[in-house]
Amino acid sequence: MLLTVAALQKEAYGVEIKRELEERLKEKLSVGSIQSALKRMEEKGFLTSEFGEATSRRGGKRKRIYTATSYAHKILAEMKEIRAGLWESMPKMALQFG
Amino acid sequence: MKSRTTNNEQLSTKYNPPKWPVKFLRFFLNKEYLEEIEGDMEEIFQENVELLSLKKARRIYTIEMLKLLRPILLKNFRNMPVLNQFPMFRNYYKTSFRSLMKNPMSSFINIFGLSMAIGICVMLYGFAQWVNGIDQFHEHKNEVFLITSVGNRDGMQQQYGTTPAPLGEVLKQDYPQIQKICRITNAPVVVKYQDKVFHQAVRYADETFLQMLTFPMKWGSSGSLTDINSVIINQDIATKYFGEENPLGKSIQLIFGEDRKKEFAITGVAKKFPEAHAIAFDFLINIENLKVANPNYDPGDWSAIIDATIIQVNKPTDIATIEAGIDKYKTFQNEKHSEWEISSFHFISLADLYEKAGDIRDCISPPYYKTNFTAVVILSIITLFLLALACFNYINIAIVTAAKRLKEIGVRKVIGATRSKVITQFLSENIFVTSFALVFGLVIGIFVFIPGFEQINGFNMGFTMSHPKLWIFLAVVLLITGLFSGLYPALYISRFEVVTILKGSSKFGRQNPLSKVLLGFQLVLSCILITCAVMFTQNTGYVAQRSWGYDQNNVLYAEVQNQFAYEQLSAAMAQHANISSLAGSANHIGKSHRTVIVNLPPDKHYEIQGLSVDANYFSTMGLQLQEGRLFNQDSEVDKQTLIVNEELVKNFGWSEAIGQQVEIDSMRYEVIGVVRNFHNYHFDSKILPMAFTSTSKADYRYLSLRVNSGSERETYAAIQAQWIKLFPEIPFQGGYQQDVWGNFFENIRSHGKFWQGIAFITILLAGLGLYGLVNLNVTGRTKEFSIRKVLGAQTESLTVGILKQYAGLFIISLVIAMPASYYLVASLFDFAYEYHVPMNFISVTIAVCLLIFTLLSVVSTQVNKVANASPVNGLKVE
Numbered sequence: 011m012l013l014t015v016a017a018l019q020k021e022a023y024g025v026e027i028k029r030e031l032e033e034r035l036k037e038k039l040s041v042g043s044i045q046s047a048l049k050r051m052e053e054k055g056f057l058t059s060e061f062g063e064a065t066s067r068r069g070g071k072r073k074r075i076y077t078a079t080s081y082a083h084k085i086l087a088e089m090k091e092i093r094a095g096l097w098e099s100m101p102k103m104a105l106q107f108g
Numbered sequence: 109m110k111s112r113t114t115n116n117e118q119l120s121t122k123y124n125p126p127k128w129p130v131k132f133l134r135f136f137l138n139k140e141y142l143e144e145i146e147g148d149m150e151e152i153f154q155e156n157v158e159l160l161s162l163k164k165a166r167r168i169y170t171i172e173m174l175k176l177l178r179p180i181l182l183k184n185f186r187n188m189p190v191l192n193q194f195p196m197f198r199n200y201y202k203t204s205f206r207s208l209m210k211n212p213m214s215s216f217i218n219i220f221g222l223s224m225a226i227g228i229c230v231m232l233y234g235f236a237q238w239v240n241g242i243d244q245f246h247e248h249k250n251e252v253f254l255i256t257s258v259g260n261r262d263g264m265q266q267q268y269g270t271t272p273a274p275l276g277e278v279l280k281q282d283y284p285q286i287q288k289i290c291r292i293t294n295a296p297v298v299v300k301y302q303d304k305v306f307h308q309a310v311r312y313a314d315e316t317f318l319q320m321l322t323f324p325m326k327w328g329s330s331g332s333l334t335d336i337n338s339v340i341i342n343q344d345i346a347t348k349y350f351g352e353e354n355p356l357g358k359s360i361q362l363i364f365g366e367d368r369k370k371e372f373a374i375t376g377v378a379k380k381f382p383e384a385h386a387i388a389f390d391f392l393i394n395i396e397n398l399k400v401a402n403p404n405y406d407p408g409d410w411s412a413i414i415d416a417t418i419i420q421v422n423k424p425t426d427i428a429t430i431e432a433g434i435d436k437y438k439t440f441q442n443e444k445h446s447e448w449e450i451s452s453f454h455f456i457s458l459a460d461l462y463e464k465a466g467d468i469r470d471c472i473s474p475p476y477y478k479t480n481f482t483a484v485v486i487l488s489i490i491t492l493f494l495l496a497l498a499c500f501n502y503i504n505i506a507i508v509t510a511a512k513r514l515k516e517i518g519v520r521k522v523i524g525a526t527r528s529k530v531i532t533q534f535l536s537e538n539i540f541v542t543s544f545a546l547v548f549g550l551v552i553g554i555f556v557f558i559p560g561f562e563q564i565n566g567f568n569m570g571f572t573m574s575h576p577k578l579w580i581f582l583a584v585v586l587l588i589t590g591l592f593s594g595l596y597p598a599l600y601i602s603r604f605e606v607v608t609i610l611k612g613s614s615k616f617g618r619q620n621p622l623s624k625v626l627l628g629f630q631l632v633l634s635c636i637l638i639t640c641a642v643m644f645t646q647n648t649g650y651v652a653q654r655s656w657g658y659d660q661n662n663v664l665y666a667e668v669q670n671q672f673a674y675e676q677l678s679a680a681m682a683q684h685a686n687i688s689s690l691a692g693s694a695n696h697i698g699k700s701h702r703t704v705i706v707n708l709p710p711d712k713h714y715e716i717q718g719l720s721v722d723a724n725y726f727s728t729m730g731l732q733l734q735e736g737r738l739f740n741q742d743s744e745v746d747k748q749t750l751i752v753n754e755e756l757v758k759n760f761g762w763s764e765a766i767g768q769q770v771e772i773d774s775m776r777y778e779v780i781g782v783v784r785n786f787h788n789y790h791f792d793s794k795i796l797p798m799a800f801t802s803t804s805k806a807d808y809r810y811l812s813l814r815v816n817s818g819s820e821r822e823t824y825a826a827i828q829a830q831w832i833k834l835f836p837e838i839p840f841q842g843g844y845q846q847d848v849w850g851n852f853f854e855n856i857r858s859h860g861k862f863w864q865g866i867a868f869i870t871i872l873l874a875g876l877g878l879y880g881l882v883n884l885n886v887t888g889r890t891k892e893f894s895i896r897k898v899l900g901a902q903t904e905s906l907t908v909g910i911l912k913q914y915a916g917l918f919i920i921s922l923v924i925a926m927p928a929s930y931y932l933v934a935s936l937f938d939f940a941y942e943y944h945v946p947m948n949f950i951s952v953t954i955a956v957c958l959l960i961f962t963l964l965s966v967v968s969t970q971v972n973k974v975a976n977a978s979p980v981n982g983l984k985v986e
Contacts, residue, residue: 024148041152042175045145049180064147067154069124071147 012056012086016078023062023073024048048076056082125153126166129173137176138183145176196529197536204537207513214505217880219545221873222593225491225498226549226585228869231557232484232491233581234571239480241384242462243473247322249459251287252420253427255279256468257438257450267454269471272441273412275453279419279434285426288316291395292416292472298363298838299391301349305839308345310362310391312398320420321387321458328356328376333394340376340392362393363837364401383570386462386473411444416472418458427455482940490866493633494873499593500626501877506538506597507623508884514604521606530602538594539586546586560865564858596622627881627914628921631959634874635925638955640933641867643945647937648860650945652853657786657795658697659730664813664824665696666831666842673835674808680830681811686819691728694720694807697788698848704799707771708760716756717788717796720803726751726783728814729845736766736781739802746802751781756797777801790852791943812845820844875962879969886910886970893974894982907971918963926952 014022014030028044031037051057062073078086130146137145149172156165208215246252255271276289292313299308318330318340332338339360346355355374363369372393381388398405406412421427431453438450456464465473510517517530525533558571600622668674674692681687695701697719704718723741726733734754739746750770757765768779785795815823824844831840886893893906901909934947 024144025151028148028152040175041145041148041172042178042181045141045148045176046178046180049141061144065151067151068147069150071143071150073147074144 012051012078012082016083016086021062021073022076025073027076051082052076055079056085123154123157123162123165125150125169129170133173133176136182138181141181145181149173149176200533200536201540203516203533204540207509207537208541211509211512213883214509214880215541217876218502218505218541219548221498221501221876222542222545222589223548223552224869224873225495226546226589227552227557228491228494229585230550230553230582231561232487233578234553234558234569235487235561236484237571237575237577238384238569239477239484242386242477244384244459245322245382246320246458248320248420250424250457251422252320252418252458253455254458254461254472255417255419255434256454256456256471257441258452258454259448259450265451267468269465269468269473270413270415271417271453272410272437272450273414274408274410274440275437276417276419277407278437279430283430283433285421285423285429286419287422288320288420290314290316290320290418291414292317292418293395293398293414295364295401297391297401299349300361300363300837301358304349305837306348307839307841308390310393311389312393312395314395316420317392320418323381324379326377326379327354328374330376332375333392335375336394336396337371337373338375338394339372340378340389341374342378342388342390343380345390346377362391368401370397370400383568386465386476410440415470419455424457427457431455486936490637493637494866494869495589497630497633497870497873497877499589500630501873501880502538502541502593503596504623504626504877505880505884506534506594507600508881508888510597510601511888513601517601517604518606527602531598534598534601535590535594538598539590542586542590542593545589546582550582561862564861564865566854566858623881624917627877628917628924630874630877631918631921632925632928634870634959635922635952635955636929636932637870638867638958639929639951640936641863641870642951642954643933643937643947644860644863646948646951647941647945648857651791651856654791654943657784658732660845660848662815662817662820663729663845664815664820664827664842665699665845665848666811666813666827666840667699668809668811669838671805671808674805674811676834677827677830678811680834681813681827684823684826686816686823687813688816689724689728689814691724691812692722692803692805692808693725693810693812694803696810696812697729697786698845699810701788701798704772706799709769709771714759714797717798718801719788719798720801720807722803722805722808725800725812728812730814731786732784734782734784736779738781739800743802746780747804748775748777749780749802750777751783751800752779753783753795753798754785755795756799757782759797787943790849792852792941794942811842871958871962874959875966878963879966882910882914882966882970885913886974890977890982894977894979897974897979897982903971903975906974907967910967910970910974914963914967918960922956922959926956929955 014027014034018026018030024041024044027048028039028041031044032039048057048059052059056079057076058079059074059076062075064070064072133146133149134142149169152172153165153169156168160168243249254269255275256267256269257271258265258267260266273291276291280286280289290313292311294309294311297308297310299306299310313333315331315333318325318333323330326343328340330340333340339362341355349355349360350358355377357373357375359371359373361369361371378389398407419430421430434453438453442449456468461471461473463477465471466475466478468475520530520533554571554573558569562568666677668677678690678692681690695718702718702720704716706714706716708714721739723739723743723746725731726738733751736751738751739749752765760768762768765779765782770777770779783800787793787795788798813823813827827842828840893901893909896906896909929952930947930949933951937944937947
């Protein structure tokens, strides 16, 4: 999800994040799961948020826009490297499977 | 709540997410996240409405809402603002107190009414507690069981509290689970101490009696029952024979029969039995003494039946084992008594005995539970009615007085009170008032109602405040009364909008439709209660007058112990100038009868009441012969005849009674006469089929005398004097025939008194309620009345103006109330009494008149007030 937020350059707010994730993962997600994940990540310092604009579609309520912090970007890069390393040590097994 | 659409939106109907999930969300979610999450949810909702359907969108919304209830998103409930509630309640207390003081009349009506109703609640509680607590003071009540026998009598299975004499002993030997047994049997004896001689009932029991039934002792020890020369007496007997002194060690004589007497030493005095008791004893002696009373006594005789056998087991569950194996003993008994076979035995625990005793014949526990239980039920219904009356008064008055407080409510709402806070305020005011009423009610209940009730019914409930359950009961009463009477006014009053209040444009003061309904209800309830009271009062008079079916006046009777005594006494009395006729009998109307089994060939059996009398009995007692003839004196033939009552003829289905033949004890009897139905026992016993048989002189046990009217007293004194001359050792037993029903008339009168008290309270409550309502209504219309007076209205038109409001309501409620009262009270009477004053309209009419009278007097006080008030002052009122 962190990736998705980072990827969504424009308005990364609850509904948008949910939509994006559902598209990519081809799965139905609940608002509750998204929100709790967002809050947890915010607590850990991976995200910051601020209020955006209100629309009548939202019954006059403002959105909360999330942006990934630099700390988050750093962590993401680290994880990518670890994953890449693991993938490289796998070729023989993958071939055997195939 | 409609959302305002922006310019960009189309002016289409906007759908809103479902209300309740939104409210839920707002309650549960952390305030910081609320806006964002609610916004997200609404955006998704709108999308779904477009993509799918409204219904689906709503469903999805609700599901998503439920899924949002995660710990991380929830409010921090622990640090919620409870802290500032307390000062708020202090404020409410101050306001309630002030408003009570400002309206002394309404406050008085409310508090007084509620206290009366609560007082009755307290009385109800005391009574119910007594009824339920009867015989519960015995420590082993769950382990002690009474053995009952069930057999077939009259075509039905009947349960008897009596058992074969040897049963207890054999059970004890065969079952180790049985800790103790006790055999109990009662007998009449004559007790003599110095110059005091009385007929008493003595109880023979094994020494385990006092261990199993734990009566506390005042003097002496319960263990002394092992000594066969000891007797244990109760507190009242001790006072009767010995006054205040300690009788331990003194010796009294028990006379069992002709020359069977024995001295006993008093070795124990039981403390005054707890108020809630049913099983009791006067004199307790060891059962071995039966040998003294009856030399042929054989404890192992299976044909002998004793009044009760009780056993104590180690654990209540052991009973099942014994119950399974007990049936084999019935054969011993059935061999000896083939006409009265036992089909099974049952066990009833001491704890349940009082409750079940009504279904057991000849049981050592009296069968009063059902009547007492019915009384509790009826009292509960009355209590509920009265509480309802008081609460309705409160509701009506609260709604009308709220008019005076609208400004206060308006200001509170402006300052920031939400509707729920206003509701809380009024509810707490109500609880405050109810608490006051609770305290007063408790005082009234304990010092007025309970003693009054006890006095009317002649018993003591032993009510104490120390039962914890009482406080729980009071708290529940407080809560229920408070909520019931306070909820509606609170909800109603808090609904008013601030703007309308402060502008002064809120319509208030007119008759709220609910008030009318409540008032109507009150009238119906009051009518029912008052009708009931009138009927009970009428019943007292009716019962005093109703014919007994024979002439009970001017008749005396005396019990004699045998034929010899009869002949002596009757010879002595026959000389007396005032005696117009005398008769002898084995049984006596109102005192004793035999149970007779009549067989109608080929196969019908009936159980009837039998009276064995001589030929003169009918004229002496004033019984009325309808058909046939009476017995002939000393006729041998007539020994095989019967004179029956109308009820028997009806029961047996005979069209012609004279000449019918029946079989009793394998002997043939012929019916020679039919008497009019008469009441053998008091009016609460149904008249049963009955037959008179001709008795032989050897069986005479009663002497009946008809005396000239006016001479009862002196003849009674004369017969007593004769008795003492003839039988100085034996106390006289006899009396006036008209007293033979004992306390019956007293009881009926006490019912009447009780209901009169209830009616009084009802009228008080209804009257007060009416007064309060009318007063407030008139005060609210001061301006109107002043204007009318200025324009020249007379007192009559003012009266009509006031009455008009209530006339319609009164008429409708009374029209409903009359048939309701008629039927309800009629069924109550049919249920409670076997024979009673027939239901009539007079009682209903009186109730209705009383209520109308109350209304008129209330209205007249108000009319006076209005008539005397100066219209100028009225118009100045703002």
